[in-house]
Amino acid sequence: MNTYEEKYAKTKEKQLVLWKEMVHRVFGENQNDLIKITDRNQIIEILNAVGTDEADNHTFLPTSGGLDLHGATASHEEGRIELTFEGRTTYIVNPDSLTFHQVGEDPEWWYFRLNTKPFKASGVYEETTPVEQVFESELDKEVSWSMSYYGEEVLELEAGVYVDYAVREIGHLGYDEYGNSIPLPDSARTVHRGINGGSYAIFSKYALYNRVSSTYDARHNKVSDDEFRVYINNIVNSLNKK
Structure with missing residues (x-):
């Protein structure tokens, strides 16, 4: 193992501990292997906790690619929320639910999924026949x-x-x-403005899922919440057999 790999391994170990601790702080005694939140204020509170914690995260977008979440707040658009990402990138989304999935005992595979609904375009860009x-x-x-x-x-x-x-x-x-x-x-x-809706998957920034380039194809948004959990669970089971 070279110097970079050693440093990365140590940082990953520390970050996964922080990720686990962050989840415990967010949910406390209510932590379960599957939690679903639909209250907008609670969704904002949890996402803001995730985005501002010292446990680094990486968020996979509904289209492709990913960004680090830095926080969340209520939007001036009624019923919607603002997600602030790295580089001061702001997304306005229409939340449906936030789910937390504790897959296995390793926090590397514990993730959040924000499910959002479509909403009306601003009208700035004209629709054409x-x-x-x-x-x-x-x-x-x-x-x-x-x-x-x-x-x-x-x-x-x-x-x-x-x-x-x-x-x-x-x-x-x-x-x-x-x-x-x-x-x-x-x-x-x-x-x-995320007018098309879609889901955002949030993992620890040091999770193995983030290091596989093919996962940036928004596969999490091509299946349901339950189907994606099964997909992650199958990965964990396969890795445990090796």
Whole structure:
């Protein structure tokens, strides 16, 4: 084992202990091998605890790829929540439930799954009919495809006020009557609205699941909550036989 591997192994051992302790703090005496929460405030409280804990996490997105969760809060959009990821990336989602799965005794395979529901688009990007799609520009087609797959990326000027994300690239809101550019407000931020719904799987950042590149294909979102648990359980059983 080289120096990097030794250092990684020690860090992993420490992080998995922290992950286990974090779960115990979150659920206390109510910890079970399967827990389901539907109350929005409780979901926010737990996700915020996970995101701010010294136990590092990694969250697999509903489309593909993953980000480290840093926290959660109530959204200004009624009934929804905001997830804050690394790089100040913000997702607005419509929560359905948060489940915790304690698969086996090794916290490496203990994970959370946030299940979210679709919700209405902001209206910033116009929906087109099949006939209109024939005349779309390549940029329009790219935006339409992106929304159907990833959701809706917009620039939020203030709470609930959205404009095309491209305005961020332009750097201003147009010009006033004197020809001076109108600056973006200090509150402007990029927001990803998860209008298509889907699930987010949260593991310890040092879990083996995160080190396998093929798991970043959003396979957790292609099956039900129960089916994904069976999938993880089968992996654990296979590893235990070796």
